[in-house]
Amino acid sequence: ETGVTQTPRHLVMGMTNKKSLKCEQHLGHNAMYWYKQSAKKPLELMFVYSLEERVENNSVPSRFSPECPNSSHLFLHLHTLQPEDSALYLCASSQVIPGGQGTDTQYFGPGTRLTVL
């Protein structure tokens, strides 16, 4: 399954580093998502881009910054992260349902395993 790809698959960074995660979807969808997955916790939605508009999530620290240059690409820029930010970061995409009724089934990439030292 290569519908949604993510790079890198693994990333180790220090707290002073700046890095970026990349996601690309090949499904023709018009909505993309960033999730954080920590062990034994529910998926945490971080950011949503729907029809090229960003939906804010006020609980996400400013050290995470998303960028969506077009409907197929999504980035998550990371800077001055903390050890508790270590997790699996998942990207997903879906198609917006006509009529403003949310979106259809989400399809996920394999994730980036991030370790912050």
Next chain:
Amino acid sequence: GQNIDQPTEMTATEGAIVQINCTYQTSGFNGLFWYQQHAGEAPTFLSYNVLDGLEEKGRFSSFLSRSKGYSYLLLKELQMKDSASYLCAVRDSNYQLIWGAGTKLIIKP
């Protein structure tokens, strides 16, 4: 608040049947999803229920009771490759997905 509950871990035997339950309390309901996630891999879509009843897809079936806020995923003729985490998610009145923490299923020979 909104909440999805599912067991943390279950163990079953190869060839047997296992039922993974999911209960939910959400602000409205616009469908329930089940995903399978193997360790280190992407969650993959398994099933979607929006009306009460049973949806069958080969060895996997999913059941929904909206009045009880309850769903289950039924896996038959278990195979070793079914060892994975199973995620339950509910779409609320704002069409946002609310996720459970997942059930880790361990299959033993």
